[in-house]
Amino acid sequence: MISEFLKNEMRHLCAICNKIADDGNQIVIAGHDMPDSDSIISAVMLRELLLRLGVKASVKFGTRPDGVTERLMKELGALDGVGFDGYCEGDRLILVDHHATFYNCEVFACIDHHLTPPEPDFELNLVQRASSCGRIIFDLACSVGVEDEWMEKMAIFSVYFDTQSTLAPKFEKADLPWLDEAIPRLGLDKNDLTKKGFCLNSPDEDAEILMMYAYKKYEFEGRISASGCLQIDHTQSAWQSKIREVIALITKKLENENILGWALVINKPLINQSDIYFICPHKPIELVKLERLASRSRDVIPKMKELR
Numbered sequence: 001m002i003s004e005f006l007k008n009e010m011r012h013l014c015a016i017c018n019k020i021a022d023d024g025n026q027i028v029i030a031g032h033d034m035p036d037s038d039s040i041i042s043a044v045m046l047r048e049l050l051l052r053l054g055v056k057a058s059v060k061f062g063t064r065p066d067g068v069t070e071r072l073m074k075e076l077g078a079l080d081g082v083g084f085d086g087y088c089e090g091d092r093l094i095l096v097d098h099h100a101t102f103y104n105c106e107v108f109a110c111i112d113h114h115l116t117p118p119e120p121d122f123e124l125n126l127v128q129r130a131s132s133c134g135r136i137i138f139d140l141a142c143s144v145g146v147e148d149e150w151m152e153k154m155a156i157f158s159v160y161f162d163t164q165s166t167l168a169p170k171f172e173k174a175d176l177p178w179l180d181e182a183i184p185r186l187g188l189d190k191n192d193l194t195k196k197g198f199c200l201n202s203p204d205e206d207a208e209i210l211m212m213y214a215y216k217k218y219e220f221e222g223r224i225s226a227s228g229c230l231q232i233d234h235t236q237s238a239w240q241s242k243i244r245e246v247i248a249l250i251t252k253k254l255e256n257e258n259i260l261g262w263a264l265v266i267n268k269p270l271i272n273q274s275d276i277y278f279i280c281p282h283k284p285i286e287l288v289k290l291e292r293l294a295s296r297s298r299d300v301i302p303k304m305k306e307l308r
Helices: 001-021 037-052 067-075 133-143 148-163 171-187 190-197 238-256 296-305
Strands: 026-030 058-060 089-095 108-112 126-127 216-221 222-233 259-268 272-280 285-291
Touching: 001 026, 001 067, 001 126, 001 222, 001 259, 026 037, 037 058, 037 089, 067 148, 089 171, 089 238, 108 133, 133 148, 133 171, 148 171, 148 190, 171 190, 216 296, 222 296, 238 259, 238 272, 259 296, 272 296, 285 296
Parallel strands: 026 058, 026 089, 089 108, 108 126, 222 259
Antiparallel strands: 216 222, 259 272, 272 285
């Protein structure tokens, strides 16, 4: 059974952590740069889970989240004790919501809910298909019998925030019965969850800030590509000119830096559509329109790999 598998994985993780702590090193749970809500939520959930099992760990990120994510995480109280100033020489990292890092710290474990290149190669590699990484952490907690209402609520938030209120292709429909039962039981407002889960950006923000929303880097055979994502209300007319500004800034950045290409994803969750601008130096911009919300793994990563 999967619960037995997760129980063994959790025991394995704790054993590795205890050895690292005995050697005098710091255990750090590390999310990806420009962390989204799932990265932050899954990191603080894992910190609490480990603590309940007798393992002390801290949560650190290399950069701060975007403005929308930071506001949502403050509302949840998820930023308490979380660092955004990078890592120290003695840190030993558990990666959550990603399985590759551009930092020189030693990584000994990763927990992720979808796989993109390169393949993880650590002492523990827990990569399972799931609606969110927070959902995996909650399943781990359940497998060792230390789940509670707080953890379940955080898992629900992680799913809604990471799947654009369950509309994104990454959402696992098998989670629907759990969500339908747990949301009213825990006193959560489904309409409020749905609205917050869209994580809508504002066209009033500077283009320099909007350019870096949901920023992620990908390394293919030593070459770097990048992507970003904006969640917009398509009825706001200001977005047309603002997107042009963002594309101009990305184009300039590509010309000045060794980046193969940049995928700018424009999600329109209110009508379940997406536009993807594939921007490469000295090439015409390619626009792909989707009659669904875009998926990085399905719609962005394969195209980025072609740029090698």
